[in-house]
Amino acid sequence: MPETNLRSATRYGTRPTMKDVAARAGVGLKTVSRVVNGEPGVTPETERRVQESIDALGFRRNDSARVLRKGRTASIGLVLEDLADPFYGPLSRSVEEVARAHGALLINGSSAEDPDREQELVLALCARRVDGLVVIPAGDDHRYLEPELRAGVATVFVDRPAGHIDADVVLSDNFGGARGGVAHLIAHGHRRIGFIGDMPRIHTAAERLRGYRAAMEDADIPVADSWMSLGVTDPERVRRAAEEMLSGPDPVTAIFAANNRVTVTVIRVLAEQTRRVALVGFDDIELADLLQPGVTVVAQDAAAIGRTAAERLFRQLDGTLVTPERIELPTRLITRGSGELPPAD
Amino acid sequence: MPETNLRSATRYGTRPTMKDVAARAGVGLKTVSRVVNGEPGVTPETERRVQESIDALGFRRNDSARVLRKGRTASIGLVLEDLADPFYGPLSRSVEEVARAHGALLINGSSAEDPDREQELVLALCARRVDGLVVIPAGDDHRYLEPELRAGVATVFVDRPAGHIDADVVLSDNFGGARGGVAHLIAHGHRRIGFIGDMPRIHTAAERLRGYRAAMEDADIPVADSWMSLGVTDPERVRRAAEEMLSGPDPVTAIFAANNRVTVTVIRVLAEQTRRVALVGFDDIELADLLQPGVTVVAQDAAAIGRTAAERLFRQLDGTLVTPERIELPTRLITRGSGELPPAD
DNA sequence: CCCGAGCCTGACAACGTTGTCCAGGCTCTA
DNA sequence: TAGAGCCTGGACAACGTTGTCAGGCTCGGG
Structure with a gap:
């Protein structure tokens, strides 16, 4: 009874299956499968009839069933x-x-x-x-x-x-990138360089911190604890951390911001300072070149x-x-x- | 033969099924299904045995089969x-x-x-x-x-x-937003206002253009064709379009940039101009507040x-x-x- | 005229899960 | 002590597709 199939096929929430298509076209189930998958061994005339049924019923192969059978999704x-x-x-x-x-x-x-x-x-x-x-x-x-x-x-x-x-x-290369970024600051004459980064339990954060330390050590600069702020990412705390290292007894002249979110906040803080503080950020940020000054970054290629x-x-x-x-x-x-x-x- | 099941279950590329779990636990297939789905009707002791088998075999329910049966994915x-x-x-x-x-x-x-x-x-x-x-x-x-x-x-x-x-x-509200943005420029004294947007076949682009026209009409300002650039989005062409409307015989004093990509390019162009040109962009962009001047935008809440x-x-x-x-x-x-x-x- | 080859076609099982239904064993009560 | 009712567990079909295999047809050659 093709009529029944048609009705069930168009009932809300029910979809036509290959069986429905086959019934309507008056062919076997497997023949429909062959047409749908472009397998050889189907007469043009049969294929046409099947295709017509497919279009008429709005049939769409059920990939869940296919996956179940084939193994790959x-x-x-x-x-x-x-x-x-x-x-x-x-x-x-x-x-x-x-x-x-x-x-x-x-x-x-x-x-x-x-x-x-x-x-x-x-x-x-x-x-x-x-x-x-x-x-x-x-x-x-x-x-x-x-x-x-x-x-x-x-x-x-x-x-x-x-x-x-x-x-x-x-x-x-988080380690190398950070080391290079900090070395760049050192090459421009900085010695008191701050580091603001994420929790060291995050691998990237730890590696970047290691890069910072390595660069400082390469230049024989002892690092003060007050220059490092770890585990802060929310803007409010980054802001406080930056302000602290800028105003402490041993204020930094440059900051290395260990990820893009930190960088953005640090930019805001530095914009409010009267003193010019250098900045290198890890991760590029959009429009970095249009700011005054442009933001120097260690860029990853995402x-x-x-x-x-x-x-x-x-x-x-x-x-x-x-x-x-x-x-x-x-x-x-x-x-x-x-x-x-x-x-x- | 539980041993056979175990081997087949751990062979590379083959996954254990509920049948394997059932065999290992010495229970029926459906009982495993009940445990996996947290259905009632299983003794704690049986449940424990089943759970042990699941963990030992690393069983993970096959959602494809489940979907096939249940209908929802x-x-x-x-x-x-x-x-x-x-x-x-x-x-x-x-x-x-x-x-x-x-x-x-x-x-x-x-x-x-x-x-x-x-x-x-x-x-x-x-x-x-x-x-x-x-x-x-x-x-x-x-x-x-x-x-x-x-x-x-x-x-x-x-x-x-x-x-x-x-x-x-x-x-x-693309129309209203654009209209408001352009009206804002008009309120600040602009009359020659440029518009750079995407192809009008894109609905948002068409609506924003309509908003621009409406605002201009509200203020009885006739729009010159040379003020409008439609269908350009790649930076190179946006740049040319902006430069043309800034240098023509009837140069604009303000630009309405109809989407974020256009806005970014226009900012670059304006930064190179000696003359101060006003800008309102559609869509907010990061760091817009840190630029000089800050970028006024019509923001959508994505x-x-x-x-x-x-x-x-x-x-x-x-x-x-x-x-x-x-x-x-x-x-x-x-x-x-x-x-x-x-x-x- | 008959037989084999080759081409289309369809019947059937299987994929792994869940819903239905029934059997067996237990407890509780009359 | 027997019957009713409940609880646990399992057998079986079904979901929609694809792989296997066999049957029927046509065609050409012997």
């Missing part, structure tokens, strides 16, 4: 910290582009820097049977991923290494990081890649003025 | 133009937050402003049987969505209305737009919502200096 998951952060936009975009080139869709979620939420998200993605995962870790223990890795879920960590498991990592990670992911899926590796991408110092100001005591 | 799709655009980051984030609150995951894709790609993406998402779609349309004909809507896929369009179908839309759209989506899914509606969110004029400069002839 053609989708990959991206877990990052916050989509609204300007660093992750381009990263996410470049991951998506690579995914698209491989015919895969991108599912993404934000961990909000919360390890539990990261795990919850990752496992939800695994339950959907994503073929691969790109993870910007919030937590530092990823042993919960072991069964997934064994099951063949391709995984690449980004921006920070995985904890307690052996997996691919793609990140910036798009390149995303692209590299995604490409490795698909090479894992190809089977081209077996041994986990750690890939460090170089950073680039962009001088625009704020980092070249001389010390003003 | 607990995921929604978001199709936007470009994730890297600062306007879409917060929007995407707020959509994700609402989705999360409803226990759904977010799948997103970028259309790159290409109608074919938009359709391809949307249909791919429908094939995955997402429960709902949030679409920032690139094309202007969405009749291809009719079968999906009939099938009960909740759909909300954002930023621009759908073409040729009746669906929910959430957008900013997060509110995303939240509103996603909430409507889930209300559609609840059944609370039936009739499609058009929701316009107000914009906000933020004065920072550039829009308050007097005309300099």
Whole structure:
């Protein structure tokens, strides 16, 4: 009874299946499958009839069933910290582009820097049977991923290494970048240089701090505790931290801001100062060149990081890649003025 | 033979199923299902045995199979133009937050402003049987969505209305915002005001242009063709357009930049001018307050737009919502200096 | 005229889960 | 002590698709 099928197909909330299409076209179920998937072995005339039914019923293949049968979902998951952060936009975009080139869709979620939420998200993605995962870790223990890795879920960590498991990592040379940025300030005559960064439990923050210390040590400059502020990111506390190191008994003449959010706040604080204080920031920020002075930064290439990670992911899926590796991408110092100001005591 | 099950379960690329877990725990398949889903009717002792098997095998429920059986995927799709655009980051984030609150995951894709790609993406998402779609349309004909809507896929369009179908839309008051922004310039004494915007086939661009014209007409100012530049967005052409309207025979004393990308380029051009030219931009940009002068903008609330759209989506899914509606969110004029400069002839 | 080859086509099982339904064992009461 | 009712657990079908395999048809050659 084709009429019944038609009615059930157009009833709200019900979708036509291949069975419905087959019934309407008066062919077998498998023939419809062949047409839908462009498999050979169907007469043009039969194909036409099937296609007509498909269009008439508005049939759309159910990929859930397909996945169940085939095993691959053609989708990959991206877990990052916050989509609204300007660093992750381009990263996410470049991951998506690579995914698209491989015919895969991108599912993404934000961990909000919360390890539990990261795990919850990752496992939800695994339950959907994503073929691969790109993870910007919030937590530092990823042993919960072991069964997934064994099951063949391709995984690449980004921006920070995985904890307690052996997996691919793609990140910036945070240590080298920070060291270079601070050395740049030292080269312009600064000795009292402040550092404002995130909690050292975050890998990037720790590495950048290490770079700062290394650069100071290279120049034989002992670091005063009052020059360092760790674990502050919210604008209010960054502001206080900056003001303190500028007004203390041993005031800094330059500040190294260890990420883009910190940099932005520090710029605001410095704009209010009468004294000219030098600034180098980690991460580029938009319009940095239009400010007075332009903001000198150590820039990461977010798009390149995303692209590299995604490409490795698909090479894992190809089977081209077996041994986990750690890939460090170089950073680039962009001088625009704020980092070249001389010390003003 | 539990040993066989165990081996097959840990073989690379194969995952344990509920059957494997059941065999290992010595219970029935359905009992495992009950434990996994927290259904009642399982003795604590049995539950413990099952849980132990789950942990030992690293079992993870296969949501594809679940979806196939239940019909709902607990995921929604978001199709936007470009994730890297600062306007879409917060929007995407707020959509994700609402989705999360409803226990759904977010799948997103970028259309790159290409109608074919938009359709391809949307249909791919429908094939995955997402429960709902949030679409920032690139094309202007969405009749291809009719079968999906009939099938009960909740759909909300954002930023621009759908073409040729009746669906929910959430957008900013582009017309009113632009009109207000231009009126603000007029109120500060400007009469020769330039307009640089996107192709009028894009709804937002057309509306903002209409707002510009309306404000000019309200003030009885005839608009010269040379003051308007439509359909340019790439920096090079925006730059040329701006320079032309600043140097022509009838040079403008103020510019209304109809979106954030245009605004940024115009700022660069104006910074090179000796003459002080007023500027109002549509869309806020980061650090706008730190520039000299601060940039006056007509700001949209991207997060509110995303939240509103996603909430409507889930209300559609609840059944609370039936009739499609058009929701316009107000914009906000933020004065920072550039829009308050007097005309300099 | 018959037979084999080759091409279309369709019946059927399987993917892993959940909903339905029933069986068996237990407790409690008359 | 027997019957009723409850609680736990399991067998089975179904979701919509794809892979396997076999059957029927046509065509050409012997």
